[in-house]
Amino acid sequence: MHNVRQFLYQSGGIRFTPQQRSERHLTGSEREEMSRGIAAGESARDPYAHPEWAAGIWSSARAALLTQRHRADNTHAGALHVPPGTVVAFRTDALYLTQPHHWPYHGQPGDYLYKGHLPGPVLAPTSEDDLLALRDAGRDALQHTHTEGATP
Incomplete structure (x- = not known):
């Protein structure tokens, strides 16, 4: 402990660097302007920002993975x-899926688009990398089938 005190005494102590505000943070005057606007009944929120819309869209898309008419x-x-037993992943x-299902596709948002198929059996994926490798192989196989003129 004595050496630390001696070092601090000889070096003049700990020198702190002046704090600098990040460009992402509001200045004092910007905060004051917002505060005055809120006090005057004005909203600090962007009137065109609706994060709840995105949440609603994504929850609908997730629900459609289970069922849609x-x-x-x-x-x-x-x-x-x-x-x-045919669902591999969401x-x-x-x-x-482990089997092809030819559900209707009308090009509408939410329709299932058939993007690939691998004739089985194949090893079940045990990681995301395995799943993505199977996905890519299935897409390549479907592309190869379309190139030869066959339909899925």
């Missing part, structure tokens, strides 16, 4: 409408 075709699609707006 195609009214024009009077059919249902999604994980709840496939045989048990990813944001994708459903990975």
Whole structure:
């Protein structure tokens, strides 16, 4: 402890660098301006920002992975409408299955788009990298099938 005190005494103590405000932070005058606006009844929120809309869209997309009705075709699609044990994975707006399902596709938002198929059996993925490798192989196989003129 004596050496530390001696060092601090000889060096003049600990010198602090002046604090600098990050460019992302508001200045005092900016905070004051917002405060006065709020006190005057003005909103500090961007009137065009609606993060709840994004949450609603994403929750609808996630729910559609389970089930969605195609009214024009009077059919249902999604994980709840496939045989048990055929679901491999869910990813944001994708459903990975062990069997092809030819659900209606009308090019509308929310329709399932058939993007690939691998004839089995294949090893079950045990990691995200394995799943993505299978996805890419399935897309390549489907592209190869389309190139030869066959339909999925």
